[in-house]
Amino acid sequence: MSFFDLASPWWLLVLLGVAGLVGGYIYMQRRRKERALKFANLDLLNTVAPATRNRSQHIPIALMIIALIVLTVAMAGPQADRKVPRNKATVMLVIDVSRSMDATDVAPSRLRAAQEAGKKFADELTEGINLGLVSYAGTATTLVSPTPDRAATKAAIDKLQLDDKTATGEGILAAVTQIKTLNAVLGGDAGAPPAQVVLLSDGKETVPDDPDDPRGAFTSARKAKEEQIPVNTISFGTRGGTVDLEGDRIPVPVDDDSLRRIAQLSGGKFFTASSLDELNQVYENLQNQIGYETRRGDASRPWLIAGTLMVLLAVISAVAINRRLP
Structure with missing residues (x-):
């Protein structure tokens, strides 16, 4: 001392x-x-x-x-530092449901493992946090607006369905929009609780072709940075993943580089996971980071x-x- x-x-x-x-x-x-x-x-x-x-x-x-x-x-x-649960915070969980998430390199599949881990994350997140859910493939869909009702989020996670293409930027923008809407209801950005986005994906954005497009992933990450909303990205899967499309075996290697870049541009953190256990560990780390704050006290x-x-x-x-x- x-x-x-x-x-x-x-x-x-x-x-x-x-x-x-x-x-x-x-x-x-x-x-x-x-x-x-x-x-x-x-x-x-x-x-x-x-x-x-x-x-x-x-x-x-x-x-x-x-x-x-x-x-x-x-x-x-x-005096000592101690972790205390946050009284208020907002988290938007954004999950990629493109066809590549059907790969079985993560048992039983990338999407099924993501669903199981996502529900566990919702259960363990501290009570003072509003949690919302966005899914995206070719477009983004807000399934649950930020709410303390974990049952609503878990029910929506169970109903996730695969679709074509990957519009990562749209998923980020949808999450940021939901956070901004909640902040407006709570009295504006000045007194708004801290907010973060947790984005899980396995692949490279396909819509639009250029991530620096006005609706692209990198542009969306920069906008999130401007709004002081970090995007934490989880690269989920392996480089050997494949999917069966119309009888053809198509390789769908995980794309770490773009997801790492999104995290960097937004001020968030980048994680990788190649199994359900690793994904649960990532979510546990995020839960500790998001759900608790360090305070100096007696x-x-x-x-x-x-x-x-x-x-x-x-x-x-x-x-x-x-x-x-x-």
Whole structure:
């Protein structure tokens, strides 16, 4: 603990008094010993008061000194970072439902695994967060506007259906629009709760051809950045994924590069997952990041407990060893 970890560090000046108490105790013990040696029979003194007992009699005062030090630190108000659930926040879950999500390189398929993990994410997200859902293939569809009702989101996830093409930019724009709409209802952007987008996809955008198009993924990511809404992307699948289209086996390798770029442009984070377990781990990391915030707060309770216990031990040892209170 450093000096700057204390709310009221000047309470540590009490330690000067504790140091004076230690010095006074040592002085008194020496004076007492000198007086005893002047008039005592040394052989008799060693018999009735052996050296081992002389040392043990200091245990109560040592415990009391330690207790005073610990309690002084408690009064100084030690501070520590702690994770607390967010009271308010908005998260839009955006899921790619293009045909490539039918690949079985992730069992039972990319989409089915994404559905299972998405429902688990909804269940574990802290209560103070409004969660919404957008799906996209050739176009984006808002299935659930941000709401604390997890059942609505989970029911919508269960009903996701595959479709043609991949319009990632449209999915991002739909999510941002939903967040802006909720913010307006809550009184405007100035007092709006923090918001983030979580986008899960496996492939490269196909509509439009250029991600820098006005409705493209990279342009949408830049707009999200302007609105201070980071887009966290999850690249889900493997490079060996394939799908069966009209009897042909079509390779659908996961596209990390574009999803990483979306995260970078929007100020979000990029994740990869090639199995259901890995996807659940990514969602757990996001849940901790989104659902909790770190706050600096009082951490004196452990010090108070330790100091009180030390005082109790000092009293017990004084009665047991010296037959009197310290």
